[in-house]
Amino acid sequence: MPDPNPDRIGPSPSPDFSRAAGGLRVSVDLNRCQAYAQCCYAAPDHFVLHGAEALHYDPAPTAAARDAIERARVACPVQAILVEDAGNGRP
């Protein structure tokens, strides 16, 4: 049976903690972010500006959002969006 909560793993040694099947992991360097909001246009379901400059984002998008997240990542003028993607060749 697959681990229902892959991020909660037992004591050492830890054999596996693959993300939820095919999902992504996202983190934004908010020191870098200039609140230009390009990511919000590219992937409105996953990046939202609150107030003038507070960027809220989905840190764990599902595989279905892959294209939208990639559009956002590429659109960011300051490369602030960091993505780990099961499908982009990264482990």
Add this chain to the structure above:
Amino acid sequence: MSQDHPSHGRPAHDHLVVVGASLAGLRGAEAARKAGFTGRITVVGAEPHRPYDRPPLSKQVLTGGVAPGATTLPNLEPLDAEWRLGSAAAGLDRSGRAVILESGERIAYDRLLIATGARARPWPDAAEGRLGGVHTLRSRDDAAALRASLATKPGRVLVIGGGFIGCEVAAACRDLDLPVTLVESGSTVLERVLGSHLGSVVAALHAARGVDLRFGAKVEALEDDGTGHVVRARLADGRTIATTCVVVALGAVRNTGWLHGSGLAFDDGGVECDADGHVLDTDGRPDRTIAAAGDVARFPHPLYDGRRVALEHWGHAVAQGAHAGRLLAGHSIARAYAEVPAFWSSQGGITLKMVGLTEGADALVIAQGDPKTGRFLALYGRAGRCVAAVSFDSVRWLPAYAAMVAEGAPFPPIRGAVDQGRLTVLPPGFPKEDER
């Protein structure tokens, strides 16, 4: 996932051990790989989770926008590491070159990265700190517990401490429309980092959003009703605050206890490093097999005349982690670690971004905008040099001033010909040393 398997076929004699499986440790291990390190990597972490991001824990996680378990950090470089999670390091034997786990198991290292970060400073009375409804906020599990507590709609939340985490928690409570009181012994919020001048600007924002602010006040005791759950806080002046949810936000203590007996120089404020990032022993000699990075590292910052600092900034954990990874990989490091400190906070709808260190600043100018409009940039000076810049909802002005901070440009800055008038130099209002 190949990178998660013990490394087969790696040279057994070259083993990088990373202690602390969080931001600095992850970015450090990635940087070592990127710099060409081909030996084994083992990452030891006290928490059972793989590295996750903490900033959302005091923001969207509390308001429910992000699940506490959803902030696992993206891995940006193939690691091929062995992960030993849920097992804390309990000791370091430098002569035997081994990290000793709580279980007694020894993990031999050739190169070691210390990235054990910090923990929330606990409430001084341990028994009161254990009462139901009393929280601190550092880990994902802490955030899940606090989020669950807030979701029960407590009649009033009490936040003890007006630093960044205290302010963000109070703001999240108001986002949830919960009554909240913030008690701070100083004269305003964020006084140590911003000084009272800008601290009061932030305080006014929270007051306007309905946070009950009590300055110059001290919580003396947390009391229960006999059931083991907190019901009230008693202040030093005898007044009480009825509350079933208390957040103790009194800053952080570095996780250095496991270094006892290692011969390294450390205390609650960090492990001592040289300018390169190698740790120092108690005689001040560097151990070139060991580096430290992130919240746990105290090092001389070249930008501040070599003053020893330990930072608690996300960007610093990333940059110093990467620096230490390259250093341990044997990459020739041309320069000492000199990343300009940078930090952000979002609270009550505003975003504040800071570059540099305000510590010791003796003057302040509002260089752009106007605090009355909520969008402005403040520049701090120390002995005639720019040492820090803080933008409030005006990050687009920040890069130009960040450059002045990085250069240590003269303060106050000379305004361009188009600007009318001179800048008014204000006292920043930092607490005196003995009040800190």
